[in-house]
Amino acid sequence: MAAPARSVAASLLRSQISRSAVASITRQTSKRSFSSILPSRPSRSTIPTTIRPLRPLPAVFSQRRTLFIQTEPTPNPDALKFIPGLPVLPPKSASIEYTDGRKTTNSPLARSLFQLDGVQSVFYGPDFITVTKTPDSHWQWLKPEVFALITEYLNNGAPVVTGDIIENEDTAPQDGDSEVVSMIKELLDTRIRPAIQEDGGDIEYRGFTDAGMVLLKLRGACRTCDSSTVTLKNGIESMLMHYIEEVKGVTQVLDQEEEIAIKEFEKFEANLAKLKGNDAVPKTSGPHGIDAVA
Structure with a gap:
């Protein structure tokens, strides 16, 4: 009976060894399979202690802002107001008007506009450009060309006028101004000029006579408008005479x-x-x- 017992014990021992060996092999295989899939954990020495800032995008990825130029009609059918949505002249600058292409040496944009067939004058306001055409030309053909030139030039970021720009001094307070002249200048600068600029033009104060006449010059779209006399008499003159009793009328001054x-x-x-x-x-x-x- 001893021999069968030893054989049974040996059989049990062999089966126990085989089960433990299989389990060990399985655990090792699992570790190898997971280690081949999962990334290795970095050591403490390889972990960065600071976060690097993001590098700026190269210049090739930067996009330049595209202008959206609006156009508005003016009381003058031959003048059109172009609004680029950004300042055209520096702050406190006087408006600039070109009525002759030979006098556009300080404005490459105006010189290019005068090269278009039908452009009669170019006017720069604080945030708009007014282009006046000849009566025999048509906006249907001229407007796209003017639009393209203004868009291309302003997208380059270059100033519309080179060199020194005269500041708006016609309504600036002067030491020798009387109380009446000071009131006239303030009313022109705060009430009348913004309304004229809305129509694509501007005014320039030229003086106040002893007879009570205010001397003004209309510029831009208002200069060649058929209703310029109505603007002077029914608009500017009425307002000045209403607020300042010393004013007896308004006269337009021509160059x-x-x-x-x-x-x-x-x-x-x-x-x-x-x-x-x-x-x-x-x-x-x-x-x-x-x-x-x-």
């Missing part, structure tokens, strides 16, 4: 070149009337004509 142009045009009309007699073209001396602003 020497404009006076010469008007006189030459009057001579042309007079010669035309002599040649054609009763069939001559009627004069422009009506309430909204050129002669009405003289």
Whole structure:
């Protein structure tokens, strides 16, 4: 009976050894399989102690802001107001007007605009550009070209005017100003000028006479508008006379070149009337004509 007992014990011992060996092999296999899948844990020496800041994106990824230029009509059908949504002139600068392409040496943008067929004048306001066309041209063809030039130039970030820019000094307080002149300047600067700029133009104070007349010059879209006389009389003159009793009226002042142009045009009309007699073209001396602003 002893031999069978020893054989049974030996069989049990072999089966126990085989089960423990299988379990050991299984545990080792599991460790190898998981270690091949899971990343190794970094040591303390490899863990960074500080967080590096993010590097800026290269210049190739930066995008430049695209302008969205709006256009607004003015009381003058031959003038259109372009609003780029950013300042056109530096703060406190006087408005700038170009009526001749030969005088645009300090403004590459104005020089490019005058190269377009049909552009008559270019006016720079604080945050807008007014372009006036000739009466025989059409906005349908001219507007896209003006729009493209302004967009391309302002997107480059270059100033519209190079060199020194005159500050807005016509309504600035002066030491010799009387109380009436100070009130006129303040009213022009705070109430009248913003309204004129909304129409794509501007005004320039030229003086106050002993007879109570305020001397003003209309610029931009208002300068060549048929309703400029109405603007002076019904708008500016009425407001000044309402608030300042010393003001008796408003007179528009013309530059020497404009006076010469008007006189030459009057001579042309007079010669035309002599040649054609009763069939001559009627004069422009009506309430909204050129002669009405003289």
